[in-house]
Amino acid sequence: MKVGEAYFHHMMKNAVEIDHLRVVRGGRVVLPDLSVRVPAGQVVGLLGPSGSGKSTLIRAVVGVQVIQAGDVRVLGEPAGSVSLRHRVGYVTQSPSVYEDLTVRANVRYFAAILGASPSSAEEAIDAVDLGSHADTLVGRLSGGQRSRVSLAAALVGDPELLVLDEPTVGLDPVLRRDLWNLFNRLAAQGRSLLVSSHVMDEAARCDRLLLLREGQVLADATLPELLDRTGALDAEGAFLNLIDRAEEAAR
């Protein structure tokens, strides 16, 4: 047991380790050669313009993306391993829940699939602040509410790694703040989170940032490091600065 724990802690320095990942989708090279680490126990923000390869990277991490080359290890196992299916929670960009079921029926179904109790379904529903809508059909909810149901369905299994593709799209500022509070709380409990976003002000809520552009990592740093390096006042300024520099270098 002791040996196992030491091994576990050793492996858990990084929640995700990607080496020389190459992905081609529909004849287009989306990720040419990407190597990156996601440290454990942190909220890592995956930022970049749309089309930069964020979703493809996320799909590779959860093991649903066909990859041409490279190595993706998640929690010490190859991405997509059977043993990871209990340990990784995945929320797709568009809400993937059943519209013709109630919020509660959806979350309870995913709880049952993951072997979690019905009471953990109630906790997950409360965590995304949908307690008052638990008996509403998902099809009757707004877009933002649907994406929260989708998030609850991932939280319910109490995963060690949460991989979230743009979870705060279409949410009002109060809800966005509440969800980021939840993400930070989960990380404080030792879970790892990889959260993609194209809203730059959310960078301030991440422990670490990965800026992706045209399938390449433009920056992998904390926000203060980025501001320091670029002399910008905020994340958006820092990213624009980095993109300009990259374009100049390319010329």
Next chain:
Amino acid sequence: MNARRTLVTAARVLTQLRSDRRTIGLMLVVPCVLIGLFAWIFDATPAFDALGASLLGVFPFVVMFIVTSVATLRERTSGTLERLLTTPMGKGDFMMGYALAFAAMAVLQAVVATAFAVYVCGLDVAGPLWQLVAVAVLDAVLGSALGLLASGFARTEFQAVQFMPAFVLPQFLLCGLIVSRDRLPDVLGRVSDVLPLSYAVDAMKSVTLDRSPGSDVAGSAGIIALWVVASLVLGSLTLRRRTA
């Protein structure tokens, strides 16, 4: 395979169906209306007794084929299938969950349609009624299994609906309902010997015409069951955890 995940999936599919009252209504009423129409067309001829039972075998097959292929395609396009395949859910659990849910629905449909055919339209059944219902349920499960398989080849709901005539109509023409199977041209006869709906109709005919059709029905049922297993296995191969 995991019994709990299979059963909660079946329960989930049934809950989804229950919230769609119109679909349930159509599934139960349409076969009765068509059987009624059939009986009326052949009023005062013995044709209804000969063909009515065969029809009872065809309906559950067709209806379940459409409902299942569209329902599974919705899982694919909505992203719920991709999500489920990142969880401990097995492909077999998923397939069996669907098959079980639609089998339960098929029991209901078969009981209603058989009761209507026998008690309202006066269909004469020589063999035991429960065997008629059992064959109808097996046909429905066959429809579900083939529907699951077909949905693997459809990208859009339009395509899924087009698979109905593609998969079902040839079987319908060759199953012996329109021209008796032994009178088909040689080649078509042999094709008919392979297709599962032929055995669905054979089994139904045996139950209506034969006082103790046990062994005939069992033989046909065995072939249908083989098709069910083969379709579910092939269908589960179309569920890919990794996609481009």
